[in-house]
Amino acid sequence: MxxxxxxxxxxxxxxxxxxxxxxxxxxxxxxxxxxxxxxxxxxxxxxxxxxxxxxxxxGTGLSRASRVMRETGATPASFGEVRNRADTVVVIGKGPLERDPDLIASLFPAKLGLPRPGDNKREVIFLGLDKVRTPRHVRSSSIRGRATLPELVALLAANVRETRFDIRDKALRTKLDRAGERIRNSAFAVFVYDSAEIEEPVMHTVLETVRHLVLTTRAAIMTVAAPxxxxxxxxxxxxxxxxxxxxxxxxxxxxxxxxxxxxxxxxxxxxxxxxxxxxxxxxxxxxxxxxxxxxxxxxxxxxxxxxxxxxxxxxxxxxxxxxxxxxxxxxxxxxxxxxxxxxxxxxxxxxxxxxxxxxxxxx
Amino acid sequence: MSALVFELKDTPDQRLDLSPLVPERLDGLSHKDIKAIEISTTRETLTVGDAFKVKGKNAQDIHFYGTDERCDKIGARLAGGEIFVDGDVGSQVGARMTDGKIEVRGSAGILAGASMTGGHVAIRRDAGDQAAGPAFGETMGMKGGLLTIGGDAGELLGERMRRGLVVVGGKAGDYAGGRMIAGTLVLRGGAGRYAGYGLRRGSLIFTEKPKDILPTFSDSGVMEFDYLLLLEKWLRGAGMRIKLGGRARRLMGDMAVLGKGEMLILA
The missing domain is CATH 3.40.50.740 (Rossmann fold)
Structure with a gap:
C-alpha cells in the first residue's frame, strides 16, 4: 500500500x-x-x-572510518576475539555504550569459551566516562578529569609510551600511570570506540598506540557498529x-x-x-x-x-x-x-x- | 598577449569541475575547443561555453572572474603558469599542483592546496577545512610549495603534511598541524583546540601564545633560533610583512606519538 x-x-x-x-x-x-x-x-x-x-x-562516522582505514590501515579485532581473548578493554568515550548498552555484559561473559592469553584478571578501563556496572570477575576503572576526550586519549597514549607530558592534576596522573602500566603489561589490549564520536586525528592516535604496543605484545581496536x-x-x-x-x-x-x-x-x-x-x-x-x-x-x-x-x-x-x-x-x-x-x-x-x-x- | 579570461555568466545550479582549465591543457586550443570542454558534475552536461564567457589567448596566464564557492578544483594538478581568480572558489583549489602560482582574491573551500608538491597558492581571505591536507585518495597532505591564507583557516590545517610552508594571517581551526610528518605552519592569529595533535615532526610557529596547548607538548624553554631569522627574511622576500625575530619558546611533541615535532611561540 x-x-x-x-x-x-x-x-x-x-x-x-x-x-x-x-x-x-x-x-x-x-x-x-x-x-x-x-x-x-x-x-x-x-x-x-x-x-x-x-x-x-x-555517513559521517562511516566516512571517517573508511578514510582512516585507507590512509594508514588498522588492526581491528572481531567481537568474538575481544570477548574471548582480550584481558584489557579500554572503552573510549560515551559513544560505544550509547550505541550498545549491553556491550560490557556481552564482552565479559561469566564463562569464557576459549583459553585466554596471559595471567591477568580481565579489566575494563573507561576513558572519558564514568564507570558502569561490570560483572564481579572483571576489574574496572574510570579515567576522567577536566581534560577533554581527545586530551585524555593523547595523555593515555603518551603514558603507554612512557614519554614526558605535563599535567597538574595529580589524581588524573595517578590513574593514567596505572592504566598505562596495565596496558603495557596486557597480553591483549583492545581499544573500543565509536567512529562517529571521535575525530580522525584521535582515531589515529589510538592506532599509533596499538602499533607501539604490538612491537612487544598484542593489541587491537574494535569499533562499534554504525546504526x-x-x-x-x-x-x-x-x-x-x-x-x-x-x-x-x-x-x-x-x-x-x-x-x-x-x-x-x-x-x-x-x-x-x-x-x-x-x-x-x-x-x-x-x-x-x-x-x-x-x-x-x-x-x-x-x-x-x-x-x-x-x-x-x-x-x-x-x-x-x-x-x-x-x-x-x-x-x-x-x-x-x-x-x-x-x-x-x-x-x-x-x-x-x-x-x-x-x-x-x-x- | 592578453590573458585567457573566463567570466562566470550566472550562478551555476551544480558544482563545476574546473580542473581541465589549466595551462598545459588549454595551450594551443581555439576558443571553440575550450568552450566545448565539459565541466559538469551531474548528469546534466555543462560545458565551459555554457557557464563562462571566454576571452583572450594566453593560456599561461589564466584569469577567472565572478566565480563562487561552487567552482571546484581551480588549478588542480597545475604544473606551471599563473591563475588569477577574482572571486571565491570551491573545494580543492591548487590540489596536487606541482608548480606555478594561483592567486585567489576571495575565500576558498575545503582542501585548498591539498597534497600540493610545489608552487604557490595565495588566498586573500579565508580557507575551509583541511587546507594543505591529504587530497582524496592520498595518504599525505602538502608535500612542498607555499600556501598563504590571509584570513582564517578551517579545521585540520596542514593535516598529515609532509613538507612545505603554510602561512595563516588569521586564526586556524581545531587540530591545526594534526599528524604532521614535516613542514612548517606559521600561525599569526592563533589556533583553535588541539593544535599539533598527533604531530610527528615539523614546526608550528605561533606569533602569539595560543590559548590552548596540549598537555602532551613538553616545554623546553626559550631559545635562539637562527632559522627563524632566515624564514623571516625569506617571507619578506616573498612580499609578506612579518616579523618573527630569533627567540621563541619551544615545546616538543606530540608525545602521544613520535614526539619529534615542535611548537615555537615567539618570545
Whole structure:
C-alpha cells in the first residue's frame, strides 16, 4: 500500500510518480539507507542509472572510518576475539555504550569459551566516562578529569609510551600511570570506540598506540557498529563500485567525496534536486532531512507523512528475512523475519521497479 | 598577449569541475575547443561555453572572474603558469599542483592546496577545512610549495603534511598541524583546540601564545633560533610583512606519538 500526498493511492501509481520525479531530477541523492544488503545493492544500481549519489544516515562516522582505514590501515579485532581473548578493554568515550548498552555484559561473559592469553584478571578501563556496572570477575576503572576526550586519549597514549607530558592534576596522573602500566603489561589490549564520536586525528592516535604496543605484545581496536546497517551498506557499496558511501555516479566513473556528497549539505545548498529516503529496518529509525522533493520508502508510514511520494515497504528483519551486518560475528549474516509479511514490497523490490520504469521511459 | 579570461555568466545550479582549465591543457586550443570542454558534475552536461564567457589567448596566464564557492578544483594538478581568480572558489583549489602560482582574491573551500608538491597558492581571505591536507585518495597532505591564507583557516590545517610552508594571517581551526610528518605552519592569529595533535615532526610557529596547548607538548624553554631569522627574511622576500625575530619558546611533541615535532611561540 502506498500514500500519495497524504492520501491513499495504489502502489503502481506511487511507483510511476516516483519514476517521474527521479527521471526528471538533475542530481538525486539516495540517503538514509537504513536497509538490508539487497536494498543497498538495488539503491546503488538505481543511483548509477540516475547519475545520482548515495549516502547513509551514519555517513559521517562511516566516512571517517573508511578514510582512516585507507590512509594508514588498522588492526581491528572481531567481537568474538575481544570477548574471548582480550584481558584489557579500554572503552573510549560515551559513544560505544550509547550505541550498545549491553556491550560490557556481552564482552565479559561469566564463562569464557576459549583459553585466554596471559595471567591477568580481565579489566575494563573507561576513558572519558564514568564507570558502569561490570560483572564481579572483571576489574574496572574510570579515567576522567577536566581534560577533554581527545586530551585524555593523547595523555593515555603518551603514558603507554612512557614519554614526558605535563599535567597538574595529580589524581588524573595517578590513574593514567596505572592504566598505562596495565596496558603495557596486557597480553591483549583492545581499544573500543565509536567512529562517529571521535575525530580522525584521535582515531589515529589510538592506532599509533596499538602499533607501539604490538612491537612487544598484542593489541587491537574494535569499533562499534554504525546504526541502520551502516557497516553492511558501506561494505556493499565498496564491493559493488570500489568506493564507500558518499559516492556520486554522475560521471563516467564513480567518485567518492565525503564532503561533497553528504546528504544534508547537498539538500541545504540545493545541489541535489531530489531525495530518495530509505528507512526500513526493524527497530531503528533515521531522521529525514528536508529540502527537496522526496520519495520516501519507509516501513513505518508515520515516520514520513510529509513526503511527496510515500511508499510503505516491508521492514528488513521484521517483515522479511534480511542480510545485515552483525556486530557479534563482525560480518554479514542472514536474520530471519520476526513476523513474515508478504503484503508489503521490500526496498529492493521497489527500487528495482522504479529503475525498470525509468528504463521503459527512456527506451 | 592578453590573458585567457573566463567570466562566470550566472550562478551555476551544480558544482563545476574546473580542473581541465589549466595551462598545459588549454595551450594551443581555439576558443571553440575550450568552450566545448565539459565541466559538469551531474548528469546534466555543462560545458565551459555554457557557464563562462571566454576571452583572450594566453593560456599561461589564466584569469577567472565572478566565480563562487561552487567552482571546484581551480588549478588542480597545475604544473606551471599563473591563475588569477577574482572571486571565491570551491573545494580543492591548487590540489596536487606541482608548480606555478594561483592567486585567489576571495575565500576558498575545503582542501585548498591539498597534497600540493610545489608552487604557490595565495588566498586573500579565508580557507575551509583541511587546507594543505591529504587530497582524496592520498595518504599525505602538502608535500612542498607555499600556501598563504590571509584570513582564517578551517579545521585540520596542514593535516598529515609532509613538507612545505603554510602561512595563516588569521586564526586556524581545531587540530591545526594534526599528524604532521614535516613542514612548517606559521600561525599569526592563533589556533583553535588541539593544535599539533598527533604531530610527528615539523614546526608550528605561533606569533602569539595560543590559548590552548596540549598537555602532551613538553616545554623546553626559550631559545635562539637562527632559522627563524632566515624564514623571516625569506617571507619578506616573498612580499609578506612579518616579523618573527630569533627567540621563541619551544615545546616538543606530540608525545602521544613520535614526539619529534615542535611548537615555537615567539618570545
Amino acid at each position: 502506498a500514500k500519495k500526498k497524504g492520501e491513499e493511492a495504489e502502489l503502481d501509481s506511487a511507483l510511476e510518480r516516483a519514476a517521474d520525479l527521479l527521471g526528471r531530477a538533475r542530481f538525486p541523492v539516495i540517503g538514509g539507507l537504513f536497509t538490508d544488503i539487497a536494498g543497498a545493492a538495488a539503491a546503488l544500481v538505481l543511483a548509477e542509472k540516475l547519475g545520482g549519489a548515495v549516502d547513509h544516515a551514519a 541502520g546497517n551502516g557497516d553492511g551498506v558501506n561494505l556493499c557499496s565498496t564491493w559493488t563500485c570500489g568506493l564507500p558511501v558518499r559516492t556520486s555516479f554522475a560521471r563516467d566513473v564513480p567518485e567518492h567525496d565525503a564532503w561533497a556528497y553528504e546528504t544534508d549539505r547537498l539538500l541545504e545548498t540545493g545541489e541535489a534536486d531530489a531525495l530518495v529516503w530509505i528507512d526500513a529496518l526493524e527497530g531503528e529509525g533515521a531522521k529525514r532531512p528536508k529540502g527537496a522533493p522526496t520519495v520516501v520508502l519507509s516501513s513505518i508510514p508515520g515516520r514520513a507523512s510529509k513526503g511527496d511520494v510515500v511508499i510503505e515497504v516491508a521492514s528488513a528483519a521484521g517483515d522479511h528475512d534480511a542480510a545485515l551486518y552483525l556486530a557479534p560475528i563482525s560480518g554479514i549474516g542472514m536474520v530471519k523475519a520476526g513476523k513474515k509479511n508478504k503484503d508489503k514490497p521490500t526496498v529492493a523490490d521497489v527500487l528495482t521497479t522504479i529503475a525498470e520504469l525509468i528504463d521503459a521511459r527512456n527506451a
